[in-house]
Amino acid sequence: MMINPTSRAVFGLRVNLSRCLRSLPRLACRSYSQKVVPLTKETYPSTARNQAFARLSSDDIGEFKKILSDKNVLTDATDLEFFNEDWMRKYRGESKCVLKPQTTQQVSQILKYCNEKKIAVVPQGGNTGLVGGSVPVFDEVVLSLANMNKIRSFDNVSGIFKLDAGVILEIADQYLAEQGYIFPLDLGAKGSCHVGGNVACNAGGLRLLRYGSLHGSVLGLEVVLADGTIVDSMHSLRKDNTGYDTKQLFIGSEGTLGVITGVSILCPARPRFTNIAFLGLESYEAVQHCFTQAKNELGEILSAFEFMDEDSxxxxxxxxxxxxxxxxxxxxxxxxxxxxxxxxxxxxKLETFLETSMENGIVSDGTVAQDEAQLKTLWYWREGVSEASTIGGGVYKYDVSIPLKDLYGLVEAARERLEEANLIGETDDFPVLRVLGYGHVGDGNLHLNVAVRRYTKEVEKCLEPFVYEWISEHHGSISAEHGLGFQKKNYIGYTKTENEIKLIKQLKNLYDPNGILNPYKYV
Structure with missing residues (x-):
C-alpha cells in the first residue's frame, strides 16, 4: 500500500520494514527441545488399553504386505518414531506398524481386515495436530495418508477442486494459484498438514473471517468406513437437497467414524491485491474497537484480523x-x-481506516507492508508465535472459542492462577515460562498457550479443568478448530449437553461398532 507523505504525518505510520525484508523460512512443524518423550500410557496411567483389540502378529504384517508393497509397510523402530510422537512432543504411542496406502481401494482392504481381526487403527495426515488426536496411545496401527497425494481435477469455471486427502495444504494452494483461485483455508502449518486432516478436524485457520468454515466450503467427501465400505459423495454440487447431508458427520470427526480419502471443495477466485497492516494497541478494549471499525470501514475486503499480546x-x-x-x-x-x-x-479504504483509527486513539502505532517480502515477514510475526511458544521446552495449548468481550479474560485468569500456585517465573526453578494469548478475533478464537520449561502434572492439574470450567461459565467452546483428540476427550461435557454426547456415541457405535477407529480419543 502506498501512503503519501502527508498521510504518514497525519497518523504516524512508519513504513520501515527494510531491516527485515527477507522472507523467513517455514520451519519444520516439530519441536525437538525435549529429548525423550515419555509414553502416553506412562504419563496418563488411568487410560487402559482396550483388551478387546488384538495384538499385531507377523501374520498381520504379512497380510498388509499382500495389500501394499513392502516399502509401504513400515516396521523399523527408527522409521516409526515420527508417526508415534505428536508435534508438541507431549504424547507418544508405541505402534509397531505404519501403513502407507496409495489408493482408496487399499485403504478399504486394510480397514476391512483390521475390523475383522479387531486391530485398532489411527488415521494420520501430516501429524501437525495439537491435541494428541493423530498419534497412537498404545500399539494401534498407524494408517498414514501421505502417499495419497494426487490432485484429481479442477473446474476453473465453478471453482470445484477435487483431490486426495494426503495433498499438503500449501501444495494445493500453489496449484490453485496458477489457476487464479485460492484454497479457502490457510494455516501456519500449511507446509506440512494434509487437506484430509484439515477436514477431519474441521480446521479454521487464518481466513475463516473471509471464507467461512469447512462445513460450508466442502462439497463432498470420499470416506472409507471401519468395515471397508467406501462412501463416495465427490460428485456433489453446490446445491443438493436430497436426503441427509452425511458428509457433515465426517467433517470434524477426527477419524473416529471413517477415514477421509478424497475431498471436493469449493474454491473462490484468488484476490489480485493484498495489503497487510501491523498495529500496536494499548488495551484489549482497543483491540475490540479496532475490530468493530475494521468491519465497518473495510467491509468486503477484510480477509483476516489477528491479535497477539505482548508476551507472544x-x-x-x-x-x-x-x-x-x-x-x-x-x-x-x-x-x-x-x-x-x-x-x-x-x-x-485501508488508508482511511488507519487514519481514523489513529485519530480516535484506537491504534497507537503501526506499519504497512510495501511488497511481497514484507507481507510474508509480517505474517510470520503472527504465524511464528505457535513455534515460538515451544522454545522453553514445551507448551500447553488451548484452542478455544469465547465471546469477544471475554476473550482475553481467560489468558489473565490462567496467568493469575499459575502465579498464585507459584508455578510461573523467570528462572529455571519454575516449570512455567510464560502465559500468552493470540488468535483470530474475527471468529472469536483464542489460542491460550502456556509455555513451559517442562511438562508436569502439577501444571496440568492447575490448568485442567480450570480452563474448561472458565470457558463453560462464559458460554464458550473448549475446542474451536483443533478438535478434542486425546487431550480434551474427558472435557467435552463443558461444551456439549448430555443428549448431544449421547447422539455422538450412538453415531460412533453405528459407524464403528468394534471401535477400531482412533480409539481413546474424542469421547
Whole structure:
C-alpha cells in the first residue's frame, strides 16, 4: 500500500520494514527441545488399553504386505518414531506398524481386515495436530495418508477442486494459484498438514473471517468406513437437497467414524491485491474497537484480523531473532489483511481506516507492508508465535472459542492462577515460562498457550479443568478448530449437553461398532 507523505504525518505510520525484508523460512512443524518423550500410557496411567483389540502378529504384517508393497509397510523402530510422537512432543504411542496406502481401494482392504481381526487403527495426515488426536496411545496401527497425494481435477469455471486427502495444504494452494483461485483455508502449518486432516478436524485457520468454515466450503467427501465400505459423495454440487447431508458427520470427526480419502471443495477466485497492516494497541478494549471499525470501514475486503499480546511477541522476538516490525512495545498487536481486485480502491479504504483509527486513539502505532517480502515477514510475526511458544521446552495449548468481550479474560485468569500456585517465573526453578494469548478475533478464537520449561502434572492439574470450567461459565467452546483428540476427550461435557454426547456415541457405535477407529480419543 502506498501512503503519501502527508498521510504518514497525519497518523504516524512508519513504513520501515527494510531491516527485515527477507522472507523467513517455514520451519519444520516439530519441536525437538525435549529429548525423550515419555509414553502416553506412562504419563496418563488411568487410560487402559482396550483388551478387546488384538495384538499385531507377523501374520498381520504379512497380510498388509499382500495389500501394499513392502516399502509401504513400515516396521523399523527408527522409521516409526515420527508417526508415534505428536508435534508438541507431549504424547507418544508405541505402534509397531505404519501403513502407507496409495489408493482408496487399499485403504478399504486394510480397514476391512483390521475390523475383522479387531486391530485398532489411527488415521494420520501430516501429524501437525495439537491435541494428541493423530498419534497412537498404545500399539494401534498407524494408517498414514501421505502417499495419497494426487490432485484429481479442477473446474476453473465453478471453482470445484477435487483431490486426495494426503495433498499438503500449501501444495494445493500453489496449484490453485496458477489457476487464479485460492484454497479457502490457510494455516501456519500449511507446509506440512494434509487437506484430509484439515477436514477431519474441521480446521479454521487464518481466513475463516473471509471464507467461512469447512462445513460450508466442502462439497463432498470420499470416506472409507471401519468395515471397508467406501462412501463416495465427490460428485456433489453446490446445491443438493436430497436426503441427509452425511458428509457433515465426517467433517470434524477426527477419524473416529471413517477415514477421509478424497475431498471436493469449493474454491473462490484468488484476490489480485493484498495489503497487510501491523498495529500496536494499548488495551484489549482497543483491540475490540479496532475490530468493530475494521468491519465497518473495510467491509468486503477484510480477509483476516489477528491479535497477539505482548508476551507472544516477546517470545517471537527470541525465536525469530529479527528486529520487530514496531520499535516500541505494546500490550497488544493486531495484524489486518485486506484482499480484493482493485488496488486503488483497497488502498484508499485501508488508508482511511488507519487514519481514523489513529485519530480516535484506537491504534497507537503501526506499519504497512510495501511488497511481497514484507507481507510474508509480517505474517510470520503472527504465524511464528505457535513455534515460538515451544522454545522453553514445551507448551500447553488451548484452542478455544469465547465471546469477544471475554476473550482475553481467560489468558489473565490462567496467568493469575499459575502465579498464585507459584508455578510461573523467570528462572529455571519454575516449570512455567510464560502465559500468552493470540488468535483470530474475527471468529472469536483464542489460542491460550502456556509455555513451559517442562511438562508436569502439577501444571496440568492447575490448568485442567480450570480452563474448561472458565470457558463453560462464559458460554464458550473448549475446542474451536483443533478438535478434542486425546487431550480434551474427558472435557467435552463443558461444551456439549448430555443428549448431544449421547447422539455422538450412538453415531460412533453405528459407524464403528468394534471401535477400531482412533480409539481413546474424542469421547
Amino acid at each position: 511477541q516477546d517470545l517471537a522476538r527470541k525465536f525469530i531473532k529479527q528486529t520487530h516490525p514496531l520499535e516500541e512495545t505494546y500490550p497488544f498487536y493486531v495484524l489486518i489483511e485486506t484482499s480484493g481486485s482493485n488496488k486503488e480502491h483497497d488502498d484508499a
